[in-house]
Amino acid sequence: MAQTVFEPWEDPDQKPLIQFRNVTKRFGAFTAIDNLSLDIFEREFFALLGPSGCGKTTMMRMLAGFEAVSEGAIYLSGQDIGPVPPNKRAVNMMFQSYALFPHLSIWDNIAFGLKRDRLPKNAIGDRVSEMLKLTRLEKFAHRKPHQISGGQRQRVALARSLAKAPKLLLLDEPLGALDKKLRQDTQFELMDIQEKTGTTFVIVTHDQEEAMTVASRVAVMDEGRLIQVDTPARIYETPTSVYVADFIGDVNIIEGHGTKSGDGYDVTFAEGQPVLHAKTSRDLGSAGKCYLAIRPEKVSISAEKPEGKTNLVKGAILDIAYLGNLSTYHVKLASGQIIKAQTANTRRIARRDLTWEDEVWLSWTETAAVVLES
Amino acid sequence: MRRLVLIAVPYLWLLALFLIPFLIVLKISLSDTALAIPPYTPTLDLGAGWAGVKAFFTGLDFENFWFLTTDELYWKAYLSSLQIALLSTIMTLMVGYPIAYGMAQARDEWRPTLMLLVILPFWTSFLIRVYAWMGILSREGLLNQFLLWTGVTNEPLTILNTDTAVYIGIVYTYLPFMVLPIYAALEKLDESLLEAAEDLGCSRASAFWLVTVPLSKSGIIAGCFLVFIPALGEFVIPSLLGGSQTLMIGKVLWEEFFNNRDWPVASAVAVILLLILIIPIILFQRNEQKQREAEG
Numbered sequence: 327m328a329q330t331v332f333e334p335w336e337d338p339d340q341k342p343l344i345q346f347r348n349v350t351k352r353f354g355a356f357t358a359i360d361n362l363s364l365d366i367f368e369r370e371f372f373a374l375l376g377p378s379g380c381g382k383t384t385m386m387r388m389l390a391g392f393e394a395v396s397e398g399a400i401y402l403s404g405q406d407i408g409p410v411p412p413n414k415r416a417v418n419m420m421f422q423s424y425a426l427f428p429h430l431s432i433w434d435n436i437a438f439g440l441k442r443d444r445l446p447k448n449a450i451g452d453r454v455s456e457m458l459k460l461t462r463l464e465k466f467a468h469r470k471p472h473q474i475s476g477g478q479r480q481r482v483a484l485a486r487s488l489a490k491a492p493k494l495l496l497l498d499e500p501l502g503a504l505d506k507k508l509r510q511d512t513q514f515e516l517m518d519i520q521e522k523t524g525t526t527f528v529i530v531t532h533d534q535e536e537a538m539t540v541a542s543r544v545a546v547m548d549e550g551r552l553i554q555v556d557t558p559a560r561i562y563e564t565p566t567s568v569y570v571a572d573f574i575g576d577v578n579i580i581e582g583h584g585t586k587s588g589d590g591y592d593v594t595f596a597e598g599q600p601v602l603h604a605k606t607s608r609d610l611g612s613a614g615k616c617y618l619a620i621r622p623e624k625v626s627i628s629a630e631k632p633e634g635k636t637n638l639v640k641g642a643i644l645d646i647a648y649l650g651n652l653s654t655y656h657v658k659l660a661s662g663q664i665i666k667a668q669t670a671n672t673r674r675i676a677r678r679d680l681t682w683e684d685e686v687w688l689s690w691t692e693t694a695a696v697v698l699e700s
Numbered sequence: 701m702r703r704l705v706l707i708a709v710p711y712l713w714l715l716a717l718f719l720i721p722f723l724i725v726l727k728i729s730l731s732d733t734a735l736a737i738p739p740y741t742p743t744l745d746l747g748a749g750w751a752g753v754k755a756f757f758t759g760l761d762f763e764n765f766w767f768l769t770t771d772e773l774y775w776k777a778y779l780s781s782l783q784i785a786l787l788s789t790i791m792t793l794m795v796g797y798p799i800a801y802g803m804a805q806a807r808d809e810w811r812p813t814l815m816l817l818v819i820l821p822f823w824t825s826f827l828i829r830v831y832a833w834m835g836i837l838s839r840e841g842l843l844n845q846f847l848l849w850t851g852v853t854n855e856p857l858t859i860l861n862t863d864t865a866v867y868i869g870i871v872y873t874y875l876p877f878m879v880l881p882i883y884a885a886l887e888k889l890d891e892s893l894l895e896a897a898e899d900l901g902c903s904r905a906s907a908f909w910l911v912t913v914p915l916s917k918s919g920i921i922a923g924c925f926l927v928f929i930p931a932l933g934e935f936v937i938p939s940l941l942g943g944s945q946t947l948m949i950g951k952v953l954w955e956e957f958f959n960n961r962d963w964p965v966a967s968a969v970a971v972i973l974l975l976i977l978i979i980p981i982i983l984f985q986r987n988e989q990k991q992r993e994a995e996g
């Protein structure tokens with residue numbers, strides 16, 4: 327049996343769980359969210375990614391019901407949730423500050439939402455035990471929040487927000503307060519829990535690596551607008567704007583003048599430099615200003631001039647950043663541009679032949695660069 | 701050495717300002733009345749040497765404490781003081797909590813002004829403020845004039861020189877002691893806790909009872925003790941606003957000292973009052989301690 331790929335956004339018959347329809351949110355004269363439309367599907371792990379202040383928390387707060395939309399509407403399972411107060415929404419939120427109740431034990435924190443539903447005592451007990459087990463907190467059930475570590479508190483917050491089995495779980499920078507190692511472990515734990523519970527997760531982060539790791543789709547935001555919504559791979563490989571290309575990972579951006587040629591564009595970017603060619607299915611008009619975005623790991627570097635390459639430039643090594651598994655070479659072209667090339671360090675350091683101020687050749691394939699409009 | 705000095709200073713302070721006065725009062729309570737200056741015997745005669753000290757100690761007895769049990773006035777006054785202090789503490793809490801809550805909800809730029817309004821009465825003499833209440837509560841006072849003018853009553857109400865006036869006076873006087881600790885607790889309350897409670901299914905009202913109230917508990921306890929402890933020994937308010945039937949131990953104490961000039965019995969009354977107060981004072985300290993630990 328062929329494994330079905332999880333891509334509900336590609337299927338026109340799928341009904342989205344959440345729909346933002348032309349949502350605008352203003353605080354006084356300030357527009358925090360600007361005419362935004364977005365579909366999020368059931369069982370998705372959806373990441374909102376963007377710089378601080380771009381409106382991520384505002385999006386979450388509108389979903390949770392703490393902020394009303396100024397214009398437009400938000401639908402949950404097809405129902406407009408505008409008039410539904412936060413305590414009546416099948417949505418739970420894990421707060422950026424965790425917001426654990428300091429006067430209650432871990433057990434009571436997790437049971438808090440269940441008790442509000444007036445479930446029978448043993449049902450509450452069972453559910454709390456289940457949540458404690460899921461988040462590996464059994465031993466801490468009777469401690470108070472100030473008696474456990476930051477990582478454990480984060481898991482309590484997660485357990486508490488999952489306890490009511492919401493249709494939608496909102497996580498606002500859930501890992502922000504954890505150190506790097508714990509963050510990475512917790513990311514996988516989150517994915518695992520998301521898969522086990524089948525809950526739809528919307529996570530906010532300003533860490534692009536985190537978004538790429540956990541999410542089925544990523545929305546890159548800036549100033550209250552969606553810039554691109556796509557799978558992590560497509561966001562990385564085929565960004566649709568310079569902003570996204572630049573925001574996600576390391577990238578070389580070359581500004582130039584493009585003219586349509588065959589199945590792509592020819593780009594002249596500086597006097598005395600060869601014309602570059604990049605394939606693209608996108609149509610940017612017959613000629614005009616454009617940008618090429620090339621990931622450093624897609625640029626090959628060599629001391630000898632390679633044969634038969636379409637995109638080939640010459641420069642001198644300005645700087646080498648040794649990252650252990652990788653090295654990034656900063657190469658300055660005669661025309662002044664600096665292009666980064668990255669190679670895997672499969673050989674021992676002593677046997678590598680490139681060093682500062684060496685003349686080198688950089689090359690990349692026709693499909694390596696992405697052509698972007700200005 | 702430095703450490704020793706640092707520790708010694710507060711203890712010397714306590715010794716000078718609390719323990720020595722207490723021992724003096726305790727000593728007087730064990731003495732007998734006398735028509736002399738000071739109005740009690742024995743007095744310590746160090747000139748007579750060892751015999752003088754011995755005579756001094758044999759002259760002390762518990763007669764005055766025994767006397768307190770023989771006259772029902774005293775234990776009735778203690779009980780009535782406890783009742784008045786307790787009821788007025790509850791009333792102060794009921795008035796003070798909403799005020800503190802309102803202050804904590806107010807916009808940041810308003811808070812210093814509101815705080816000032818709460819503290820402002822302290823800047824005028826306590827006696828003047830109590831006299832002002834006499835002017836307000838008397839039969840010809842502002843309150844009655846207002847009630848007659850609006851037609852709520854046809855007859856002026858007798859409020860002054862009743863227990864009601866005492867309650868009004870105590871609630872008014874000690875309100876800031878209730879408001880400030882509660883406000884301090886509410887102001888620290890993290891807004892996101894209430895949102896979390898709502899997110900988990902609480903209505904606004906139940907979030908208040910389940911989150912706001914428990915988290916301001918230490919402020920409530922501190923405020924209640926700060927009102928209850930001084931209210932128990934209060935004598936100015938019952939003397940000026942209360943009637944002849946208002947029985948409070950502070951008033952009895954005052955009368956023993958200054959009307960009857962029976963210093964030994966008055967001192968015995970004071971010692972018992974202090975012993976009664978020790979329990980709430982210790983509880984108050986424990987609450988403060990727990991609060992500091994929870995924050996630390």
Ligand SMILES: Nc1ncnc2c1ncn2[C@@H]1O[C@H](COP(=O)(O)OP(=O)(O)O)[C@@H](O)[C@H]1O
Nearest residue numbers: 353356358376377378379380381382383384385
């Ligand atoms: N209650 C509010 N009143 C006024 N401005 C607000 C309020 N909440 C958020 N904002 C503004 O909206 C913008 C987006 O905020 P937020 O959603 O918190 O950003 P992010 O979570 O992406 O960092 C910010 O410029 C912020 O100052």
Ligand SMILES: [Mg+2]
Nearest residue numbers: 382383422499
């Ligand atoms: Mg935020």
